[in-house]
Structure formats: C-alpha cells, structure tokens
Amino acid sequence: MADWQRFNRLRAASTATGIAIDASRMGFDEAWLDSMRPAFDNAFAAMRELEAGAIANPDENRMVGHYWLRAPKRAPTAEIAREIESSVAAVKAFAASVHEGAVRPERAPRFTDVLAVGIGGSALGPQLVADALGHPARDRMRVHFVDNTDPDGIERTLAALGGKLDATLAIVTSKSGGTPETRNGMLAIADAYRRAGLDFARHAVAITMPGSQLDKHAAGWLARFPMFDWVGGRTSELSAVGLLPAALQGLDVDAMLAGAAAMDEATRIADALANPAALMAAAWFHAADGRGAKDMVVIPYKDRLALLARYLQQLVMESLGKREDLAGKVVEQGLAVYGNKGSTDQHAYVQQLRDGVANFFLVLVRVLEAGSDALEVEPGTTSGDYLHAFLLGTREAIGERSRASLTVTMRRVDAASLGALIALFERAVGLYASLVGINAYHQPGVEAGKKAAASILGLQSRLAAALDATPKTAAALAQAAGSADVETAFLLLEHLAANGRARMQPGTTPADALFATR
Numbered sequence: 001m002a003d004w005q006r007f008n009r010l011r012a013a014s015t016a017t018g019i020a021i022d023a024s025r026m027g028f029d030e031a032w033l034d035s036m037r038p039a040f041d042n043a044f045a046a047m048r049e050l051e052a053g054a055i056a057n058p059d060e061n062r063m064v065g066h067y068w069l070r071a072p073k074r075a076p077t078a079e080i081a082r083e084i085e086s087s088v089a090a091v092k093a094f095a096a097s098v099h100e101g102a103v104r105p106e107r108a109p110r111f112t113d114v115l116a117v118g119i120g121g122s123a124l125g126p127q128l129v130a131d132a133l134g135h136p137a138r139d140r141m142r143v144h145f146v147d148n149t150d151p152d153g154i155e156r157t158l159a160a161l162g163g164k165l166d167a168t169l170a171i172v173t174s175k176s177g178g179t180p181e182t183r184n185g186m187l188a189i190a191d192a193y194r195r196a197g198l199d200f201a202r203h204a205v206a207i208t209m210p211g212s213q214l215d216k217h218a219a220g221w222l223a224r225f226p227m228f229d230w231v232g233g234r235t236s237e238l239s240a241v242g243l244l245p246a247a248l249q250g251l252d253v254d255a256m257l258a259g260a261a262a263m264d265e266a267t268r269i270a271d272a273l274a275n276p277a278a279l280m281a282a283a284w285f286h287a288a289d290g291r292g293a294k295d296m297v298v299i300p301y302k303d304r305l306a307l308l309a310r311y312l313q314q315l316v317m318e319s320l321g322k323r324e325d326l327a328g329k330v331v332e333q334g335l336a337v338y339g340n341k342g343s344t345d346q347h348a349y350v351q352q353l354r355d356g357v358a359n360f361f362l363v364l365v366r367v368l369e370a371g372s373d374a375l376e377v378e379p380g381t382t383s384g385d386y387l388h389a390f391l392l393g394t395r396e397a398i399g400e401r402s403r404a405s406l407t408v409t410m411r412r413v414d415a416a417s418l419g420a421l422i423a424l425f426e427r428a429v430g431l432y433a434s435l436v437g438i439n440a441y442h443q444p445g446v447e448a449g450k451k452a453a454a455s456i457l458g459l460q461s462r463l464a465a466a467l468d469a470t471p472k473t474a475a476a477l478a479q480a481a482g483s484a485d486v487e488t489a490f491l492l493l494e495h496l497a498a499n500g501r502a503r504m505q506p507g508t509t510p511a512d513a514l515f516a517t518r
Contacts, residue, residue: 121233140250177214259419309339
C-alpha cells in the first residue's frame, strides 16, 4: 500500500541532475538503514580512497579512476589530469574534422557512417548511448556495431551499410589489442574494405592502450586514442571508448560528462538517506539479503532506454559476480540482472513477477517528459500518459503482492541525464561491493573463460590434423590429438563438419559417429 510519509522519507533526489530514487517500496525502514550506518561509513571511506588514487585493483596493481574522467582535477596527479583533458579535446577535434570533411575517406567526399568494433564495455556502453540519444533525422553520422566474433552477424552489419563502405569510418576498440572477438571483427571488416578495393588504414582509427598490439598495428591509421590502465571496460563509456562514437554521431559529449560529474557530487554525500547511489545500494542489499539471493529486473518505461538492462548486466554482474571476498573467503557473490522495456515487459513476464515465484526485485525507470506527445489517443489522454500509467500500474500491481520495487525517476533522456544515470549505477555498484566485502574492479572469471577458449582452439587444431580419409570416432581422434576429453572433441568435430571442414557419418549416439577429411 502507498504510504505518503514513507515515500517522503525514503526518497533521495539530485536536483542538479533531475534524477530521484524512491526506495519506499523496497521493504526496509529507517531503523534498518540506521543499523547499516557502520557498513556505509566503511563504504564511503573506501570510495574516498578509490577516488584519491588508492590501488583498488590489487590483482592488476592498478588504480580505478573512472570518476576522474568527468572531473580531471580530482585525479591524483597533474599528469593524469592532463591525459584526460587531452583525450577529450582530441576526440572533439577529430569528430569536428570528420564532420567538416577535413578528415575524409579514400574515395567518397566525406564519411557518413561509423562502424565500431569492440566487445563488452567497448560496445555495450556506446550502444546504449547511441540508441538512447540518437535520431535518424538529426545524427551527423550513423553508427553501426560489430560486437561479436560471429561471421554471420558481421556480414549482416556490413550489409546494413547499404554499399556505403567507402564512406564508413571504422573504430577498433581494444585495451590490449589481443581480445579475440575484437581482433576477429577487425580482420573481417579489414578484409571487406580490401575486397571493395579500399585501403583500410585510410578509413580506420584505434582506441587502445599506448604500446599495445593494436597501437602498434594501427601506426598508419587515421588516428589513435588512448585507453587508460586505470579504467576498466565496463566503466569506460565516458572515456574515448564511448565519447568518440558519440561525438561522431553528433551527440553532446560535454553534457554527458557534466551530467556524470553532477551525479558524482550528489553521490559523494556520506548519508545513505540523502545519497541516491547509497540508497540504491542499500535497496539492493536488503532485497537480495546481501548475497544476491534475488534477481534485479530492470524495466525502463522509455524506448530510448531499451538497452539499459544489457548495459547493466555487464556493469553489475561482472563487478559483483565474485567467488571470493576481499579476505579470500569463498562467498560466491553476485546480482543477476535482466529486463527489456515497459510496457513491452507487461505483455511478457510481469505476470510472473506479480503472481509467480518471488525471486526478484524490480527497478522501474520513470521518465517524466514524454517527448513528442501532441496526439491525444483519447480525449485528454496522450500515448505518453498511457505509458506513464502503465508504469504506475505495474508498481501498484507488484506492491499488492508485497514484492519490492525501486523507482528511478528522470526528467528526460538527454545527454546530461544519461551521463548522470550511468554515474549513478557506477557509484551504486562500488558502494554495494564494499557493503558485501568484494572487489568490484577485477574479473578473474572472464580471464578463465578466455584461457579455456584458447585451450579448446588448440584441441581443434590437433583434431583437424588427426583427420584423414579413414572415418574414425571422436574417441579415436581425441586420443590421436592427445586429449582425454572426448565430449569436447566430438563437439569440435561436429562443428568442423557443419562448416565443410570435415566429413561426418552420424551414428545412433555420438560415440558411433565417424569423422574424416572431406
């Protein structure tokens, strides 16, 4: 049930950003929040140390400084501050040169499209921003993304250019240059330029760490922009990683940075009731019992924020999904995130959220300004009114079943507010990580997956070498390849056969299947 007094007490607003957090329906009271004060004091202290330049990622012996990106004067050294300011200036100057035609492609009169190649944080943040702030009739350039090592997906993206490859600027983003998905995407699109009779180097820029494999490879390209070792991929949207494609699209990168900086100020307040990010982190902690016991379902009631849940999946789950705490104790922490957009989700899974298993809490994102909303679909009622009513209706329907919901209210979706929204969730993640005692800034599980993939590709090469004209079972070929993992060998051989690189005679079971050269 609605409680006006409770709503007033458990709502934190940032007037500078126009964003407010309503935790009144998250099931905790001020007494519980007061009991969390020592934990929050520690979290606030840890955040101050992080922003001051402490080694916050001991695994990699590096600082974590994404907050400095929008407030360079807070950087721990003058050199870092200059690097940030120089990077932003270089991004804006390059985008202006492209728009003016001073930087132009090999044959076409000017660049009209951008093809951004990256994975994870090098794609999810830029995709969110491009979709949230872009407009086909107003964008200076159209932005397309290659964000996987799927050849069919790459071909579809190239086809979407509609024969405009000669007027397309490619951005390759990789911190090390060795990330397989990005490297493969780069090789695929470079080959597409070659087949079109174009010099890829005259159409390409790189965003990478100075001295990396990609930095060396891109020495003859149009430009190179830096990635910093103290910025992780999932918090890199407000670095050149996100700012360059946004600036080329014609978006207001200065407003994004200013919005994030304003939210950073609002979330430095050492009072959980007055700090939007701290109140959000408290809500997550209470709802999920401080151990990820429930999923976070994110439903923004705005088409422009349809990619928000995908972006938050990486930011939240890669940051908080950790096996061990800071003391090395096995805790298996995490917070699962899923969602799409309202009111689509009301016709998809809100039925289960209301009446099914109560294994979640809901984050509703409410945008006050409807945008283009002149048409009344009923007397006195616009389609935007309907959208807002559906949000409030979902909030009420969920509340009737005593299921928790957190509401994030924004005035509008523009560059400043989106920058602020990104900063809000970044800060909430950092504070929550401190509350549960984990390191939010490393990702050992991701590295384990990369190592496993490399090992599997090695086995595939050995299996391919073991194939000959005589059909053999997966077990025999695995033995010839020096592996006891027959299951993985079968799966690899099946893949090779499906792609014309082996011949397969199916059996009644996988054990009976035979493989040979084509």
